[in-house]
Amino acid sequence: MKIAIDAMGGDFAPFEIIKGVEIARDRYKDIEFQLYGTEGEVKPLIQNWERIELIPTTEVIAMGDEPVKAMRRKKDSSMVRAAMAVKAGRADALFSAGNTGALLSSAIFLVGRIKGVDRPALATALPSFGGKYDHFVFMDLGANADSKPVHLYQYGILGSFYASHVLKIDEPSVRLLNNGAEEDKGDEVHKTAHQLMKNSPSFNFLGNIEARDLLDGTADVVVADGFSGNAALKATEGTALMMLKQIKQSILAAGLRGKIGGALLKPAFKEVQKKLDYNEAGGAVILGTKAPVVKTHGSAKATAVANTMGQIKIMVDTQLIPDIQQYINAHTEELRAGNDALSEQTND
Amino acid sequence: MKIAIDAMGGDFAPFEIIKGVEIARDRYKDIEFQLYGTEGEVKPLIQNWERIELIPTTEVIAMGDEPVKAMRRKKDSSMVRAAMAVKAGRADALFSAGNTGALLSSAIFLVGRIKGVDRPALATALPSFGGKYDHFVFMDLGANADSKPVHLYQYGILGSFYASHVLKIDEPSVRLLNNGAEEDKGDEVHKTAHQLMKNSPSFNFLGNIEARDLLDGTADVVVADGFSGNAALKATEGTALMMLKQIKQSILAAGLRGKIGGALLKPAFKEVQKKLDYNEAGGAVILGTKAPVVKTHGSAKATAVANTMGQIKIMVDTQLIPDIQQYINAHTEELRAGNDALSEQTND
Numbered sequence: 001m002k003i004a005i006d007a008m009g010g011d012f013a014p015f016e017i018i019k020g021v022e023i024a025r026d027r028y029k030d031i032e033f034q035l036y037g038t039e040g041e042v043k044p045l046i047q048n049w050e051r052i053e054l055i056p057t058t059e060v061i062a063m064g065d066e067p068v069k070a071m072r073r074k075k076d077s078s079m080v081r082a083a084m085a086v087k088a089g090r091a092d093a094l095f096s097a098g099n100t101g102a103l104l105s106s107a108i109f110l111v112g113r114i115k116g117v118d119r120p121a122l123a124t125a126l127p128s129f130g131g132k133y134d135h136f137v138f139m140d141l142g143a144n145a146d147s148k149p150v151h152l153y154q155y156g157i158l159g160s161f162y163a164s165h166v167l168k169i170d171e172p173s174v175r176l177l178n179n180g181a182e183e184d185k186g187d188e189v190h191k192t193a194h195q196l197m198k199n200s201p202s203f204n205f206l207g208n209i210e211a212r213d214l215l216d217g218t219a220d221v222v223v224a225d226g227f228s229g230n231a232a233l234k235a236t237e238g239t240a241l242m243m244l245k246q247i248k249q250s251i252l253a254a255g256l257r258g259k260i261g262g263a264l265l266k267p268a269f270k271e272v273q274k275k276l277d278y279n280e281a282g283g284a285v286i287l288g289t290k291a292p293v294v295k296t297h298g299s300a301k302a303t304a305v306a307n308t309m310g311q312i313k314i315m316v317d318t319q320l321i322p323d324i325q326q327y328i329n330a331h332t333e334e335l336r337a338g339n340d341a342l343s344e345q346t347n348d
Numbered sequence: 349m350k351i352a353i354d355a356m357g358g359d360f361a362p363f364e365i366i367k368g369v370e371i372a373r374d375r376y377k378d379i380e381f382q383l384y385g386t387e388g389e390v391k392p393l394i395q396n397w398e399r400i401e402l403i404p405t406t407e408v409i410a411m412g413d414e415p416v417k418a419m420r421r422k423k424d425s426s427m428v429r430a431a432m433a434v435k436a437g438r439a440d441a442l443f444s445a446g447n448t449g450a451l452l453s454s455a456i457f458l459v460g461r462i463k464g465v466d467r468p469a470l471a472t473a474l475p476s477f478g479g480k481y482d483h484f485v486f487m488d489l490g491a492n493a494d495s496k497p498v499h500l501y502q503y504g505i506l507g508s509f510y511a512s513h514v515l516k517i518d519e520p521s522v523r524l525l526n527n528g529a530e531e532d533k534g535d536e537v538h539k540t541a542h543q544l545m546k547n548s549p550s551f552n553f554l555g556n557i558e559a560r561d562l563l564d565g566t567a568d569v570v571v572a573d574g575f576s577g578n579a580a581l582k583a584t585e586g587t588a589l590m591m592l593k594q595i596k597q598s599i600l601a602a603g604l605r606g607k608i609g610g611a612l613l614k615p616a617f618k619e620v621q622k623k624l625d626y627n628e629a630g631g632a633v634i635l636g637t638k639a640p641v642v643k644t645h646g647s648a649k650a651t652a653v654a655n656t657m658g659q660i661k662i663m664v665d666t667q668l669i670p671d672i673q674q675y676i677n678a679h680t681e682e683l684r685a686g687n688d689a690l691s692e693q694t695n696d
Binding site for chain 2: 080129142145146177179185186187188190200210211212213214215216224226227228230231232233234235236237238239240242243244245246250251253254257258260261263264267268269272275276339345
């Protein structure tokens with residue numbers, strides 16, 4: 001398989017991207033890597049050209065660039081050229097650690113939506129601390145600020161496929177992030193989405209989940225509107241970081257006692273920190289496009305980049321996209337019927 | 349001053365409520381307590397009747413009751429009777445640890461909205477770990493699932509008054525919880541709210557804040573729509589609890605080493621846990637009603653109940669409600685103008 005790589009996106013690009021690609025090349029023998037990037041910067045970094053091809057580009061989309069504009073104007077940027085390669089069928093998947101909005105735009109407008117999917121969404125695997133499996137799928141992380149009930153419903157389908165194919169979870173359960181467990185909770189969008197999901201034969205819906213229970217492992221897929229999904233994810237990250245920092249400070253303030261205690265508990269802290277650091281395990285995936293598009297954190301180092309290549313390999317190997325496409329093709333009528341019933345119910 | 353108390357609401361009512369009231373009675377010499385509750389249950393618990401009056405009621409609103417229905421039908425419930433006392437001017441404030449939705453309904457429909465406030469909202473003081481002050485005001489926590497821009501704008505006013513009067517913060521700064529720092533971020537509601545708040549002379553607006561930075565103390569008031577505010581608060585609580593649990597488990601799993609390290613660090617952990625346990629400091633306040641209405645956690649014990657009485661005392665002593673009322677009366681034209689300008693901009 002071939003992966004098109006935006007070698008210039010990310011805080012430590014191209015250095016950490018190239019280093020990660022070389023680790024992945026040595027690890028996965030069936031992947032060919034197409035690097036899109038500025039020749040003068042990328043070429044000197046490559047140590048071994050086995051299964052690595054460099055396609056020189058002249059522009060770079062910066063982290064602060066306005067996403068849609070950047071995607072439209074910087075036609076010879078590493079990101080756009082990599083996306084065009086996927087669109088043309090010269091590569092099977094797209095990878096970037098760059099501007100998230102621009103990558104979303106490239107995914108939707110260049111790689112293209114799967115027919116029948118209204119809004120591709122950002123998904124990631126988060127650690128689960130109580131469930132049967134180590135991880136669960138959380139989406140949308142913020143691709144769509146204004147979500148409609150039918151989008152949330154479609155996320156349930158996309159997330160279920162990702163959970164079964166990539167996380168190897170049989171008949172994944174799905175919950176809807178809402179502000180209460182009862183089915184009449186939430187705003188109009190979530191009330192309607194709940195009814196739509198409840199009646200769906202497409203996945204195993206278990207009802208609402210509150211953000212308090214997000215990491216408890218009570219569902220294999222948690223579907224959220226992009227706005228509150230983003231808020232819940234960021235609140236989780238922020239709280240975890242803040243607590244580690246606070247505990248560190250309290251340990252430092254406790255003098256010798258803290259020093260000894262801290263040293264003894266270091267492995268225990270490392271374990272918790274490692275489990276929480278979901279970015280190391282792979283990237284956030286844009287689900288609903290015609291090929292896998294995966295984004296690692298802007299600050300990703302080589303190991304995270306290499307792990308993400310493994311994640312992409314699983315997506316391609318397990319036929320994730322063709323399987324989603326086939327399911328949606330076979331159920332178009334049904335999905336449209338659900339959508340129509342919904343339009344009658346609401347004025348959205 | 350007189351506080352009307354729903355003695356039957358909460359997981360440990362009436363026992364912990366009465367115990368808390370007696371602590372508060374001994375602590376605050378100028379408060380008179382009106383207890384609304386089932387005579388047979390409440391009377392035997394009271395040890396000293398000084399400044400305590402029992403008004404017998406025959407019904408109780410349960411935690412699982414449908415809020416509006418319960419408020420309408422259980423006219424002789426401890427909560428409704430306490431709310432009616434405030435409405436009639438026989439008490440200055442309302443306290444309950446019971447059904448949040450029913451208390452919200454009682455606050456809005458019985459105690460009544462301040463004229464000019466469209467939607468009263470739930471606010472709480474959360475710990476701030478980096479700012480100039482120990483706490484900041486976070487609202488709406490979920491009173492309104494469907495917020496419009498003008499509601500968010502009004503929360504900015506209400507939250508600023510609460511911060512200055514109760515938290516003693518001079519010229520409090522206000523931020524809007526959004527999915528990005530730039531002013532064009534978010535859905536239509538948040539984009540419009542941002543513009544409205546940016547141009548407001550009513551408070552000191554510093555722009556958007558992401559949920560990741562919520563506890564960092566970069567604002568004295570953080571305004572959120574009730575849906576994502578609820579999600580961010582619950583994600584924060586859930587993550588903090590989960591981390592403490594995980595660290596405990598890792599310590600237990602580390603055998604003797606963990607045991608010694610854990611014992612040495614116990615004071616440090618306690619410190620972090622104490623700062624996080626914002627429920628101990630007081631209750632969540634419904635802002636925008638004609639009198640203070642305060643709700644403690646359902647699982648509140650006597651100390652939290654007593655502390656909440658202190659919080660109510662500050663609200664009454666500092667004239668929080670009259671000051672809000674006066675400000676809104678004096679600025680009705682201006683607020684309406686902002687609202688109208690907004691209606692022209694959007695189709696909401």
